[in-house]
Amino acid sequence: MALLAGLAQAEAPNGMTEEEAAQLGEEFGIVVGPVDEEIQKELKLQRPQGVAVFEVIGNSRADYAGIKVRSVIKEVDKHEIRTMVDFGVAIKKAMKECNFTVGTYEPADPGDPVGWGVNFHFVGCKRD
Numbered sequence: 001m002a003l004l005a006g007l008a009q010a011e012a013p014n015g016m017t018e019e020e021a022a023q024l025g026e027e028f029g030i031v032v033g034p035v036d037e038e039i040q041k042e043l044k045l046q047r048p049q050g051v052a053v054f055e056v057i058g059n060s061r062a063d064y065a066g067i068k069v070r071s072v073i074k075e076v077d078k079h080e081i082r083t084m085v086d087f088g089v090a091i092k093k094a095m096k097e098c099n100f101t102v103g104t105y106e107p108a109d110p111g112d113p114v115g116w117g118v119n120f121h122f123v124g125c126k127r128d
Contacts, residue, residue: 014085014089016085016088016089017088018034018083021088021089021091022084022088024087024088024091025051025088027095028060028061029056029057029060029061029062029067030053030054030055030056030057030062030067031054031056031057032052032084032087033051033052033084034048034083034084035048035050035051035072039052043105045072049074049082050072050073050105051073051081051083052070052072052073053068053071053072053073054069055069056068061095061126062102062123064123065102065121065122065123065124066121067102067121068104070106071104071106071107072105073103073104074103074105074118075101075103075120076090076094077090077097077100077101077102094123098125098126099124100123101120101122101123102120102121102123103121104119105117105118
């Protein structure tokens with residue numbers, strides 16, 4: 001994917017790279033990328049932190065959990081997500097479990113005066 005080609009190869013002390021984190025995201029059922037300044041402005045975030053969801057793959061664990069395109073993942077199984085590497089480490093560990101949660105900020109539906117909302121998605125056991 002073109003999106004993966006643009007990811008930095010920075011490696012964290014635990015060996016996780018942004019590219020590996022993106023691949024783990026796809027295994028979970030989402031195409032993700034870092035929250036950059038452009039996404040921060042578009043989504044009116046205070047800081048460019050978290051992981052942006054660009055696509056949700058149908059019939060995946062992420063799809064069944066209700067994760068939406070344009071949401072920003074801020075937490076995986078009670079672990080704060082600030083970077084792609086944080087996401088990769090947390091989702092790799094969480095996917096080994098049967099059940100876990102993903103916390104997201106999501107854009108409001110059109111016409112909703114409240115704006116963004118925080119949602120927690122329950123991810124159940126992998127389906128065959």
